Amino acid sequence: MRKDLARLIAMAFSAAALLIVSSTLAFGQDGQEKHEPPGVNPAGGGVPMVSLQHLRATSFGPAPRTANGKPDLSGIWSPANHLGDLSTGLKPGEKILIQPWALKLSEERQTAAGRRSDTKANCLPDGVPRQDPFPWKIVQTPNLIVFLLEGNVHSYRQIFTDGSDHPKEDLEPAWYGDSRGHWEGDTLVVDTIGFNDKTWLDGLGRPHTEKLHVIERFKRPDSGHLDFEVTIDDPGAYAAPFTVDAHSTLLVNTELMEYWCIENGAQDVSHIVGE
Amino acid sequence: MKAKLGFSGAAIGLVMALLPVFPALAHHAFGLQYDPSKSTTLKGIVTKIEWTNPHAHFYVDVKDENGNVTNWNMELASPNALRRLGWTREILKVGDEVAVFGAPAKDGTKMANARTVTLADGRKMVAGLAEKDSEQ
Numbered sequence: 001m002r003k004d005l006a007r008l009i010a011m012a013f014s015a016a017a018l019l020i021v022s023s024t025l026a027f028g029q030d031g032q033e034k035h036e037p038p039g040v041n042p043a044g045g046g047v048p049m050v051s052l053q054h055l056r057a058t059s060f061g062p063a064p065r066t067a068n069g070k071p072d073l074s075g076i077w078s079p080a081n082h083l084g085d086l087s088t089g090l091k092p093g094e095k096i097l098i099q100p101w102a103l104k105l106s107e108e109r110q111t112a113a114g115r116r117s118d119t120k121a122n123c124l125p126d127g128v129p130r131q132d133p134f135p136w137k138i139v140q141t142p143n144l145i146v147f148l149l150e151g152n153v154h155s156y157r158q159i160f161t162d163g164s165d166h167p168k169e170d171l172e173p174a175w176y177g178d179s180r181g182h183w184e185g186d187t188l189v190v191d192t193i194g195f196n197d198k199t200w201l202d203g204l205g206r207p208h209t210e211k212l213h214v215i216e217r218f219k220r221p222d223s224g225h226l227d228f229e230v231t232i233d234d235p236g237a238y239a240a241p242f243t244v245d246a247h248s249t250l251l252v253n254t255e256l257m258e259y260w261c262i263e264n265g266a267q268d269v270s271h272i273v274g275e
Numbered sequence: 276m277k278a279k280l281g282f283s284g285a286a287i288g289l290v291m292a293l294l295p296v297f298p299a300l301a302h303h304a305f306g307l308q309y310d311p312s313k314s315t316t317l318k319g320i321v322t323k324i325e326w327t328n329p330h331a332h333f334y335v336d337v338k339d340e341n342g343n344v345t346n347w348n349m350e351l352a353s354p355n356a357l358r359r360l361g362w363t364r365e366i367l368k369v370g371d372e373v374a375v376f377g378a379p380a381k382d383g384t385k386m387a388n389a390r391t392v393t394l395a396d397g398r399k400m401v402a403g404l405a406e407k408d409s410e411q
């Protein structure tokens with residue numbers, strides 16, 4: 001009897017919690033969520049994602065432009081959809097032709113033991129194009145565009161738009177690689193090479209090698225949306241390049257905050273034991 | 276008893292061994308550590324607050340029907356996410372009476388992933404979802 005009552009109370013609280021979450025998610029809908037259906041949490045992320053729902057811009061104007069006439073991509077953006085599992089954002093007709101060794105590694109990484117090797121879980125950078133369920137900010141200047149990442153590692157990417165090319169030699173393999181950008185009309189094209197092979201391309205642990213070459217094409221169709229295509233070209237792990245569509249929404253009434261994954265590492269021991 | 280102590284020693288040794296290798300592995304592992312299907316409400320008095328990354332915690336003395344008091348460790352989301360859900364570090368104070376709806380730890384330790392917290396003033400705060408591990 002007591003158990004039934006407890007269950008009833010628990011159910012009532014569950015319903016209440018769901019209501020609160022649903023009402024939070026309802027913010028920013030009004031048909032504007034064409035890219036990310038409400039309630040869908042493409043990158044996973046639980047609470048951090050829920051905490052952003054009510055901050056999504058709901059009224060849009062034309063995309064702003066800089067003094068030199070280029071679209072200004074500056075702003076605070078939501079974590080993009082489709083990057084948690086790259087297969088969810090494949091363009092029509094595209095396939096991920098993963099090599100057998102890479103498929104095997106991806107499957108191993110999805111096991112409880114395999115997740116231990118996730119750079120994200122160990123407070124190391126995500127690399128490209130993987131993201132975290134935290135906002136990111138674009139700061140655009142004529143010769144340099146900076147992506148500031150709130151988490152999982154409070155870090156940044158630099159995209160040089162000064163007309164320079166990748167260094168011709170002695171490119172040190174890096175977590176975020178070497179990014180050079182140029183404009184094709186209103187599209188910012190970012191070309192990145194020089195990666196190490198430590199990061200996962202997405203949450204399913206799709207791997208890559210140091211041969212990874214990423215091409216991102218960013219567009220701001222209106223003030224509130226950032227649409228981008230990510231082409232993954234890694235002959236070391238995939239039989240052919242593939243392209244994923246991703247979308248972010250402008251976040252308003254918020255700023256980037258600090259998030260330090262590594263702080264208080266000791267508290268996580270209990271989780272490890274719990275695991 | 277002796278055997279039990281021996282096991283504890285081994286467990287501590289294991290923890291010490293893992294500590295430098297996986298400094299912050301598990302804040303991504305709500306789904307591994309907690310069981311949302313057993314979510315329940317715990318009422319009690321706040322005894323400590325840790326407003327830290329990667330996840331904030333607070334502790335609650337919960338009195339059972341026999342008057343026995345147990346101190347529960349309640350895990351929240353990260354401070355940045357909590358701020359955006361309307362939390363501040365002052366929202367909970369030692370001595371506050373709160374009701375926590377949360378998912379208890381699978382291993383029976385007195386820990387829970389707080390999902391909603393009803394504050395002393397009646398406000399109900401979203402604190403977590405205890406969903407499966409993904410890209411948290």
